[in-house]
Amino acid sequence: MNLNRFQAERQDRWRRLDDLVRRAGNRPERLGADTVRAMAGLYRAAAADLAYARSRFPGEPIVDRLEDIVGRARLVIYERHSPRTSIVEFATATYWRLVWERRWFVGLSAALLVVPGLFGYTFGFTDPDAAATYLPEGFLWVREAETTDQGYGAVGLAGFSLFVMTNNIFVTLLTFVTGLLAGIGTTWILLQNGFILGAVAGLAIEADNGGLLVAAVAGHGVLELSCIVVGGGAGLSLGRAILRPGRLTRVDSTRREALRALQIFLGTAAWLVVAGFMEGFLSRTGIGPWPVAIVGLVTGVVFWGLVAWRGAQKRAVDLAAR
Numbered sequence: 001m002n003l004n005r006f007q008a009e010r011q012d013r014w015r016r017l018d019d020l021v022r023r024a025g026n027r028p029e030r031l032g033a034d035t036v037r038a039m040a041g042l043y044r045a046a047a048a049d050l051a052y053a054r055s056r057f058p059g060e061p062i063v064d065r066l067e068d069i070v071g072r073a074r075l076v077i078y079e080r081h082s083p084r085t086s087i088v089e090f091a092t093a094t095y096w097r098l099v100w101e102r103r104w105f106v107g108l109s110a111a112l113l114v115v116p117g118l119f120g121y122t123f124g125f126t127d128p129d130a131a132a133t134y135l136p137e138g139f140l141w142v143r144e145a146e147t148t149d150q151g152y153g154a155v156g157l158a159g160f161s162l163f164v165m166t167n168n169i170f171v172t173l174l175t176f177v178t179g180l181l182a183g184i185g186t187t188w189i190l191l192q193n194g195f196i197l198g199a200v201a202g203l204a205i206e207a208d209n210g211g212l213l214v215a216a217v218a219g220h221g222v223l224e225l226s227c228i229v230v231g232g233g234a235g236l237s238l239g240r241a242i243l244r245p246g247r248l249t250r251v252d253s254t255r256r257e258a259l260r261a262l263q264i265f266l267g268t269a270a271w272l273v274v275a276g277f278m279e280g281f282l283s284r285t286g287i288g289p290w291p292v293a294i295v296g297l298v299t300g301v302v303f304w305g306l307v308a309w310r311g312a313q314k315r316a317v318d319l320a321a322r
């Protein structure tokens with residue numbers, strides 16, 4: 001079914017539902033029992049239409065229109081959510097759906113991190129002295145250190161974790177904000193970080209410090225890199241909205257995608273807090289590589305499992321799922 005036919009066959013009932021919602025206001029009981037039942041039926045049909053439109057016509061104005069109608073109808077029929085309920089819904093459904101809908105951009109973001117990472121690894125492994133001149137001093141410990149235990153006490157570990165959280169959240173924020181530069185800024189940040197990470201890995205392997213590298217980064221790194229990749233995907237999607245606004249104006253397309261990118265950033269920031277705690281209290285305490293690697297693998301499976309499970313669900317729309 002094409003877009004024109006989809007709208008032509010359903011727009012009368014959307015208008016009917018919109019009219020009933022406006023008449024109901026905050027008191028649907030004023031419509032009478034029969035009319036409320038009719039409104040509920042129209043709401044369920046519109047929710048199904050929204051799910052279909054999101055799947056078949058992403059980025060089209062009709063999706064925004066249906067989200068508005070279905071969202072307002074839900075508030076009338078089911079009453080308003082408390083802030084706590086809204087937060088739970090965002091954390092368990094909305095965030096994952098937003099990431100899943102941008103999965104191709106997330107995949108591109110991962111490629112922009114991995115490909116230069118391979119070049120960086122080759123450079124670091126084959127010419128470590130030259131590679132070291134391109135890296136910040138803070139990364140060069142991988143050539144000489146013998147343990148990940150840096151001698152921090154509980155207070156020191158907490159402070160280190162806070163520093164890591166702040167830095168990672170800033171980097172992730174930067175990856176999607178620079179999407180406003182038509183995605184060029186996001187691309188550059190991903191390429192640069194990918195090369196640095198690869199070069200550090202090359203230095204560590206060349207120095208026979210591979211086990212130390214795993215112990216230092218695997219526990220938190222899988223989750224941390226996953227978050228950066230998601231942030232990059234949001235930035236690239238924002239760049240696409242600017243370059244190819246579709247039937248929307250460029251301003252409306254950018255505003256629409258920027259709102260969703262901001263939601264993705266807020267959800268991702270929460271996971272970066274988890275990664276920061278893991279880096280401070282797991283990756284910097286001298287634990288061997290195998291336990292750390294297992295923790296990293298588990299957190300990665302959980303994160304991407306939620307993207308695939310919660311994000312890919314196409315029930316009668318997250319707005320209507322109650």
